[in-house]
Amino acid sequence: MCRRADIHRRVCGAAQPVKGSVLPIGARGDHGGLQRLACTRRRLLAAARAVEHYEISRYGTLKTWANELGLSDAIGLLDQTLAEEKKTDATLTEIAESVVNQAAEKRLK
Numbered sequence: 001m002c003r004r005a006d007i008h009r010r011v012c013g014a015a016q017p018v019k020g021s022v023l024p025i026g027a028r029g030d031h032g033g034l035q036r037l038a039c040t041r042r043r044l045l046a047a048a049r050a051v052e053h054y055e056i057s058r059y060g061t062l063k064t065w066a067n068e069l070g071l072s073d074a075i076g077l078l079d080q081t082l083a084e085e086k087k088t089d090a091t092l093t094e095i096a097e098s099v100v101n102q103a104a105e106k107r108l109k
Contacts, residue, residue: 042096045092045096046096048092049089049092049093049096052085052088052089052092053089055085056082056086059078059081059082059085062074062078063075063078063082066078
């Protein structure tokens with residue numbers, strides 16, 4: 001029987017190289033004050049979205065494999081997880097487009 005926590009742990013463990021890129025992305029550049037903060041926020045959001053896209057692709061692949069193997073219990077869990085990941089990605093996109101990018105533009109002017 002597939003448990004959601006087991007699936008999540010394996011996929012998230014595979015995403016560690018992507019997640020590890022968050023700190024270097026946020027630390028790059030030698031800007032000052034508010035400009036650095038605005039750039040860091042945008043970069044962190046971009047990294048978070050990259051992690052979501054990675055997870056969506058992995059869960060989608062696992063769902064396809066589960067379907068081919070006839071693992072109906074896993075398919076339901078993966079559908080639920082995919083929906084959550086897509087919702088998180090949509091939220092991050094909304095934040096990036098409406099809040100962080102606009103705030104960064106104002107600070108850079």
